[in-house]
Amino acid sequence: MxxxxxxxxxxxxxxxxxxxxxxxxxxxxxxxxxxxxxxxxxxxxxxxxxxxxxxxxxxxxxxxxxxxxxxxxxxxxxxxxxxxxxxxxxxxxxxxxxxxxxxxxxxxxxxxxxxxxxxxxxxxxxxxxxxxxYRDDTAGGMMLTEFVSYPADYSVQHVIDDLRNRHDEYAGYDVQYLYVSDGPKLSGVLRLRDVLMALPGQPLTEIMSADPVRVDVHTPLEEMRDLFETYTYLGLPVINEEGKLVGVVRAADVQEKLAEKTESEFRKTSGIVGGEELRSMPVLTRSSRRLSWLSVNVVLNILAASVIVLYQDTIEKAITLAVFLPIISDMSGCSGNQAVAVSIRELALGLVRPREILRVLFKEASVGLMNGLALGTLLAIATQLWQGNPYLGLVVGTALAANTVLAACLGGVIPLALRALKADPALASGPMLTTVTDMCGFFLLLSLAQFVLPKLV
Amino acid sequence: MxxxxxxxxxxxxxxxxxxxxxxxxxxxxxxxxxxxxxxxxxxxxxxxxxxxxxxxxxxxxxxxxxxxxxxxxxxxxxxxxxxxxxxxxxxxxxxxxxxxxxxxxxxxxxxxxxxxxxxxxxxxxxxxxxxxxYRDDTAGGMMLTEFVSYPADYSVQHVIDDLRNRHDEYAGYDVQYLYVSDGPKLSGVLRLRDVLMALPGQPLTEIMSADPVRVDVHTPLEEMRDLFETYTYLGLPVINEEGKLVGVVRAADVQEKLAEKTESEFRKTSGIVGGEELRSMPVLTRSSRRLSWLSVNVVLNILAASVIVLYQDTIEKAITLAVFLPIISDMSGCSGNQAVAVSIRELALGLVRPREILRVLFKEASVGLMNGLALGTLLAIATQLWQGNPYLGLVVGTALAANTVLAACLGGVIPLALRALKADPALASGPMLTTVTDMCGFFLLLSLAQFVLPKLV
Missing domain, CATH: 1.25.60.10 (MgtE N-terminal domain-like)
Known part of the structure; x- marks a missing residue:
């Protein structure tokens, strides 16, 4: 209640x-x-x-x-x-x-x-x-242009005076560091506590970090993430093409944007592709955005299922095969999606490069082989117990085992290939994967069944 | 190259x-x-x-x-x-x-x-x-215990002296704010710039923010996220049960943990359930973690497919039905997963409460109905063109339409129900959803087919 x-x-x-x-x-x-x-x-x-x-x-x-x-x-x-x-x-x-x-x-x-x-x-x-x-996942797109900067010939007292005088103006700023410019160029960064501990007469050049870590307006999100993990800064100065300080990117904003990006990948792999959906949005917006994805999938599904049509005679003779078509399809999708998720994650972390397809293929083939054998055996035993036909068990088990290896390999490789082609792995990997694994799975199951058909009837 | x-x-x-x-x-x-x-x-x-x-x-x-x-x-x-x-x-x-x-x-x-x-x-x-x-997604589990705190009777000069004297010690601290304690209790927060702009003789109580926003060691991640969105702080003081300052939680750490949490949900819905997987891990670890999830799914798949066994006679008479079983299964999964993703997102944002099942049901039923009609019609037309049998088109279209409504409703509601039962929606929603939608989808398609069986043969 x-x-x-x-x-x-x-x-x-x-x-x-x-x-x-x-x-x-x-x-x-x-x-x-x-x-x-x-x-x-x-x-x-x-x-x-x-x-x-x-x-x-x-x-x-x-x-x-x-x-x-x-x-x-x-x-x-x-x-x-x-x-x-x-x-x-x-x-x-x-x-x-x-x-x-x-x-x-x-x-x-x-x-x-x-x-x-x-x-x-x-x-x-x-x-x-x-x-x-600027793209909204670059330093230029994420920077705050409100910052406080002083000429290199200022002393600590100049800074304190300015901070006092313009107190009200700076109140709305998110002051984490003060910056020092030599002419138009960024020359140093001051931490507030360094100013606090300095003597009033000291020149800024004496207490600042000279030649500070900086990014330029086009620096991508992943590189900023990397810098904030490498150094423990709260914010980084952003310079333009001429080396002039134009803004500040905050660590918390970089982390927030990364969370958004992961969230958006999550959403896309789940088939919410036209942007974020909240249930407070109009029904028409929500349903049409979802539908765009679903109608592509229905076409791909029909394409995959057309393999089954070629084997209708086989199924006619051994009706039980129809029971295993959705199982093979669904299980291969599961195995492949696991590999897709690992690839998307490793791409995001920079732990795999788009061109390392062979490495991923090898790594996924090993896992796919072990899990294929385990799942194939499991399904074969279950089928034997269920349907009482060892040949049927052998056929479905072998088809699932082989298709699991294929699904793991494809699932691992597709996101890399898409990234290499500058396409979005989160968006396209799933449908591409399941279409191919469905087709191969149906083909494997039904053509194997054809071989031992007399034993299945 | x-x-x-x-x-x-x-x-x-x-x-x-x-x-x-x-x-x-x-x-x-x-x-x-x-x-x-x-x-x-x-x-x-x-x-x-x-x-x-x-x-x-x-x-x-x-x-x-x-x-x-x-x-x-x-x-x-x-x-x-x-x-x-x-x-x-x-x-x-x-x-x-x-x-x-x-x-x-x-x-x-x-x-x-x-x-x-x-x-x-x-x-x-x-x-x-x-x-x-402390749980690692609470303030206690995320706080830094390195912070700088002063007694309430100190003056600004005391603070500056201490910062100078213990410069080396504080160098390793991530000082964003200074804290003021009255006896054991937290009584105020000082921003460094306020100290900078104050007169040396001023007492801290005069320049601090008294009664500052704080969290206690058990405050959960979502509440901290909310506080950092409500106020633009860099960090929040953490107090223990006695009101004593015991640590500081930084905004960037909260954002980072949120990104991790989203990433972990993404991973779990994709079937990587035993923790994060990198391809540098041993093959056995990787395959056994993936297998735990896959073997649950194979059992659920067999359960769902058992519905098909009940209708083998029907399929025997109209073999083409076998072609549509995987399509119905896959498309319902797609529709349902979209709704799951929206529910998981809305739960994370606090835009839906676990008890608002009726609201979600209504919202999803509308979208499900529109998309069900669209997809059902699409599949019916495609089937008619493909197989040249309007009755078959009618049967598969109706089954898909009805099952899409069901899948959207279930997909929307399951995560709420799991959350209400304190279970993890990211982990269990997918398998539960597809098992139920598969069973209902097979049942709908095959029992509808039974009605018009003479027209399908």
């Missing part, structure tokens, strides 16, 4: 939000929203209607709305923003952090993003446009 | 490492390892033999070995440590960060961990034992 239902006064956050929206309570809403955690907010937003979303955003100041947008899931943020008039959306986006602005606008449809950019102050719009040029 | 092969002098890092190990070059090894990135190290370790691993660790000082262990993948670290004598392992573990010590020992077999703890200095061993009591 739901505690919110038993106690009529303690309502769920989203119900309270609904009441506040209906009452147009412009004054209570911001503080109530401020009292909710990110996940309570995400849940609440997922339970409100589209009309309530619009009214909610209208009742909030752009700043409060930006804070709300920042806390909910990305797909929810896109939903909310896309229903607003461009000018209102622009006012909200203007209040967000630079990296979040580019991410959000990048997720919108091009013409919607353009309309919002048109409505934003020219200077901000230009910066966002610049950030949007 | 591999650049390492073309140029005989530029060898891959693991080949260089091999040469250095064989030459026993105790002096070059540490600096060479220091020049490699984390992923180069992980790759190198995955390519060395067990004997080379042992020789490598023997050639390094415990401190250098600890740094190596810190950078490679967790499963690799376990492999390396478990082959060492307890005293050597203890010397290395002693050099690691507190949270990494507990993680590593927690991943070892109990008796191995115990032997290493016995060989460690009593005080450190006691602390590690304490940390190992």
């Amino acid at each position: 739901d505690s919110d239902v038993r106690d009529p006064i303690r309502r769920a956050p989203w119900q309270n939000l609904q009441v506040l929206i209906q009452a147009d309570s412009r004054h209570v809403l911001p503080s109530y929203i401020g009292s909710l955690t990110a996940s309570e907010l995400a849940l609440a937003v997922s339970r409100l209607s589209q009309e309530e979303h619009t009214r909610l955003l209208n009742l909030l100041s752009p700043q409060d709305a930006a804070e709300l947008i920042d806390q909910i899931e990305d797909v929810q943020a896109v939903d909310l923003i896309e229903d607003l008039p461009a000018s209102e959306a622009a006012a909200i986006v203007d209040e967000m952090y630079s990296d979040a602005q580019a991410d959000l606008l990048g997720d919108l449809k091009d013409e919607e993003a353009e309309a919002i950019l048109e409505a934003m102050p020219d200077e901000t719009a230009e910066e966002v446009r610049r950030l949007m040029q | 591999d650049s390492d092969v073309r140029d005989p002098i530029r060898r891959a890092p693991w080949q260089n490492l091999q040469v250095l190990i064989q030459a026993d070059s105790r002096h070059v090894l540490p600096s060479y390892i220091g020049s490699l990135t984390a992923s180069e190290l992980a790759l190198a370790v995955s390519r060395l033999s067990q004997e080379e691993h042992t020789r490598l660790l023997n050639l390094l000082s415990p401190q250098d070995a600890a740094e190596l262990i810190d950078q490679i993948e967790d499963v690799q670290a376990v492999d390396l440590i478990e082959d060492l004598p307890a005293s050597e392992a203890a010397a290395i573990v002693d050099e690691m960060y507190s949270d990494a010590q507990a993680d590593l020992l927690g991943d070892l077999k109990d008796e191995e961990a115990e032997a290493i703890l016995e060989a460690m200095p009593d005080e450190t061993a006691e602390e590690v034992r304490r940390l190992m009591q």
Whole structure:
């Protein structure tokens, strides 16, 4: 029994939000929203209607709305923003952090993003446009452009004075390090504690780490992950083509993006391919995204099953074979998918290179052989006990054993081949694998059966 | 063509490492390892033999070995440590960060961990034992116990003096915030920049954030994720049952653990269930872990296929039905797995509660109905074109349509039910789903076929 239902006064956050929206309570809403955690907010937003979303955003100041947008899931943020008039959306986006602005606008449809950019102050719009040029899994796409940098001829006292004077301005920054520039070029990094422990008169060049580890705007996610694992930094400076400091990438953001990437691979291998799906989305969006994947699969399935048609005579004579077709198909899929998962993981960790197909083939063949023998024997014994025909057991066991070896090898190799061809292994490996293993499995089972047909009847 | 092969002098890092190990070059090894990135190290370790691993660790000082262990993948670290004598392992573990010590020992077999703890200095061993009591996805299991805390009656000058005096000691700490304690209890948090901007004579109580956001040792991962999304902190203080500050959890570590958790769910739904698998592991380990999952599946598959046995007479009269058994089985699995993936995701985000089964059922039924109709029609038309029998098309289309609705509903609901029963949705949802959808799919197809059997022959 739901505690919110038993106690009529303690309502769920989203119900309270609904009441506040209906009452147009412009004054209570911001503080109530401020009292909710990110996940309570995400849940609440997922339970409100589209009309309530619009009214909610209208009742909030752009700043409060930006804070709300920042806390909910990305797909929810896109939903909310896309229903607003461009000018209102622009006012909200203007209040967000630079990296979040580019991410959000990048997720919108091009013409919607353009309309919002048109409505934003020219200077901000230009910066966002610049950030949007970078892929969202590169340093340029993930960096914060809010940072604090000082000339190389400053002393510690200059820095402390500046930090005091511009306290309010920096309050919204996420200051982890201070940077030192020599002319336009990045020349050093200061940890706050080094500034804290230095003497006021010391020049920055004396206490900074000179020639610091840096990334450029095009550095890919995996390389940043690698750097953050190699060194224990909280953030890395990002430089542009001219060596000028243009932003900072934070370790936590890199970890978050990696989690998102794994999540997206997980989703794609499960057949959710058109982007993230939440059940609060419209039924039509959800079903059409799922259907795109399913209809490809139905065609591939028919293709695979056409092998069976060639052997209808054989099946006609030994009907029991029909029982084993789905077993062979399903088990080969299982064995192959295990190998796919290991390959996708090793590719992500850099433990296998796309060109090392032979190495993977050898490694998978060994595992496939052992498991093929075990599974084949298991199925052969089960079949013998079940159907009382040792020849049938031999046929299905041999077919499963051979097809398990094939499935493991293919499952291991397909993701590497797809990556080498610059295709997405998470998306295409599964359907490719099962189509081929189904065809081979049906062929193996039915052609073996043909050999000993008199014994099976 | 591999650049390492073309140029005989530029060898891959693991080949260089091999040469250095064989030459026993105790002096070059540490600096060479220091020049490699984390992923180069992980790759190198995955390519060395067990004997080379042992020789490598023997050639390094415990401190250098600890740094190596810190950078490679967790499963690799376990492999390396478990082959060492307890005293050597203890010397290395002693050099690691507190949270990494507990993680590593927690991943070892109990008796191995115990032997290493016995060989460690009593005080450190006691602390590690304490940390190992906490689950590794709670604040206690993830916290660093290295932090800097001051009494509430200190002034800013006291803090600066202490930071200067104990500079070397704190060098190994990851200082993001300073903490203030009133007696044994945590009373405030200081950001370094606040200390930087304060006057030397100011008392800490004046510049600290009093009553700061904190977690206790048992706070689960999801709640910490939520806090880090709600507030933009780099780390959160962890208190014990008595309100005493015992550690710090970093935002980046929470994000990293979340990525690991998603990765582990991905792996489990793909049938890699006994822990992470890398192809550098022994074949026997890899094949037996995969086999445990596969043999459960073979049994479930036989169970599902037993439905077909009941209808052998029907199939005998209309052999073409055998072609459609694997199609129905595979397509229902696809539809159901999509719903499973969405449920696992929504559970992780807190957007659905385990008890909201009816809500999910309704949402999935709508999508299942639309996609069932579409897929059923598609398959019916394809069948009609292929086999030229409209009744057969009608039977297979109807069976697929109905089973798609069922698969979507079941796929959506099973993860919630498993979570409500405290079981692991990622592990059990897939096999449970496909067994039930297979049975129902075979039953639907074959019993429908029985109705119109004369038209199918």
